[in-house]
Amino acid sequence: MQKTEKKKFKNPLKFESEFAFSWKKMGSFFAITMQTAKKNPLLFITMCFTTSLNAVIATVLPLFASRAVTLLITPPEQVHNLPSKITDFLGMEMIWTSWIIVAAVFFVIMLFSEYITDYTIGLFSLKIEINERIRIVQSLVKQDVDFYFDHVSGNILTRFVADTQNLAQGIQQFLSNLIYCFAAFIAAAVILFSEGYYFIGGISIGYVLFVLIIASFIFVFFRRAMIRQFDFKREVDADITDRINNITLIKSTGTESYEVNRIEEKNHQYNLKGNRGVLLSTILNLWLTATITFLTTLITIVAIVGSIQKTVNANLLQELTTGLPMASTMALSIIMLVPSLRAATRASNAANRIGELTEPVPHIQPNHDGPKIKAINSIEFKNVDFAYPKKIDKIIIPNLNFKFEKGKSYAFVGETGSGKSTIGRMLLRYYEPKTGEIIINGQHQLKDVNLPSYLDHIGYVEQDPQIFYGNFIENIKYGRFADTKEQVIEAAKKADLHDFIMSLPEGYETLIGQRGFLLSGGQKQRLVIARVFLRDPDLIILDEATSALDNIVEKEIQAQLDKLVVGKTSITIAHRLSTIKNVDQIIVLGMGKGVVQVGTFAELIKKPGHFKNLYEAGTI
DSSP states (O other), X not given: OOOOOOOOOOOTTOTTTOOOOOHHHHTHHXXXXXXXXXXXXXXXXXXXXXXXXXXXXXXXXXXXXXXXXXXXXXXXXXXXXXXXXXHEETTEEOOHHHXXXXXXXXXXXXXXXXXXXXXXXXXXXXXXXXXXXXXXXXXXXXXXXXXXXXXXXXXXXHIIIIIHHHHHHHHHHHHHHHHHHHHHXXXXXXXXXXXXOHHHHHHHHHHHHHHHHXXXXXXXXXXXXXXXXXXXXXXXXXXXXXXXXXXXXXXXXXXXXXXXXXXXXHHHHHHHHHHHHHHXXXXXXXXXXXXXXXXXXXXXXXXXXXXXXXXXXXXXXXHXXXXXXXXXXXXXXXXXXXXXXXXXHHHHHHHHHHHHHHSXXXXXXXXXXXXXXXXXXXXXXXXXXXXXXXXXXXXXXXXXXXXXETTOEEEEEOSTTSSHHHHHHHHTTSSOOSEEEXXXXXXXXXXXXXXXXXXXXXXXXXXXXXXXXXXXXXXXXXXXXXXXXXXXXXXXXXXXXXXXXXXXXXXXXXXXXXXXTTSOHHHHHHHHHHHHHHHOOSEEEEESTTTXXXXXXXXXXXXXHHHHTTTSEEEEEOSSGGGTTTOSEEEEEETTTEXXXXXXXXXXXXXXXXXXHHHHTTOX
């Protein structure tokens, strides 16, 4: 039998044991950015162009002002001695007011471009957030059931809500700042060298590169500290979500003060972890600000001292004074990288955490191109051995051979852990056998068929009813979305739920709370039974459907279940004797032994053996 290998996924955020800096980790959000850019090329190009245009215009505006001032203070008889780049622009003869008009026109263009930039980058980041949310959901619904045993629901919720938002916002800030800084730096450098200000240009570029090299080392440590902080925050958020989900336990045990103190302690630890990130962020910001300020101050001092001591010639002095705005622009573009680096840290951390949900490959891979099942006439287990994926060497059910025939009723009994519910879950393809085959209608292996078409013929009622936040109609017709309200009402009547629903002020439109919070245990099961009535399946699996109910309610629900399975193939995972007395065949499972007895209730109760031992011990 061909097995699907599960990709081994390592948590990329465990810096406690993995201190090395990795550009792969840092660049994870770049891949997401490029994927979104490929899907929206016009939006991405427009965003980059307008951001760059803003930077270039902001850089050249001081140059226009400088030329206007030069023309303003130059005597009219000496204007002809000025360079043509000051007195001429696009073939037009310029006076100082002309340069002011040009600057004003460029300023208006910059405002319009800024509007386009903000709009397009907002749309781009929103698309990233939406795409990642969809990608997470696509991955989550494909994951095996045991994936959710290892992932706290609060952690999943944090990734879905907070991390997608942090990723989008981080990319938005990083891209806008990075493109703007890069364009401004290049524009300033081009202006400096094209104007012939080689002294300032050379010093500025060399000095900025030196500053960036030192800043990059500080940033590595800063990112590690921030990831530790964000990672711990995620744990705190998940923990709070878990406590809120179990608020009834807290209320019933009177532990409100304990929980408040516990959360205070966790947030104190979060504060301690955050202190290092704040310290390194401050050092990084101080380094960039101080060093860049030192550069512009140094150039100014050289100019002043040179003019006083007359050691600097006139051309060099003019270069120093007129090139300072460009040097300042280059310096400021580097200082603006600080928020970009913070945004990159937040985005990369969020992208890596999202990867924990999207990268694992499930064991079970549905065959969407497989044969579609139009009806379930028989299901046969052939030489099936089952072991849980994480304990693959421990066989829970050995050598299972059994055939379920259409229209008959079956029940599985056995001790807890003998594999009763596991058989039902294999039929739902939550799990796959380690060896052997599950044959549908004597023709197709279950792993080869089109899974949705197969599941469309199965109704599943379990001990813990699965109910969404929504109204009765939405919950009853789940999976049968095209059915009408009249069909829903008819199914509710069959489940003896209609009268209760109609007693509510909003009837079938009543919101029933998260996981049916406003319903009793019996009402929840009736809702699920109504859902199965509406589905009208060929096979019904009852997995200890009444085990959590009291005796009176159990009898009422059992009556509905008896109506539900008429004319259907039914498999009952038994917990109580009342649910199995009248089935056609009882399959008895032993711990690690598989099937040890098969027969009717009347046959098995007369024979010495495992079933009689369970019965006499009160286990069933």
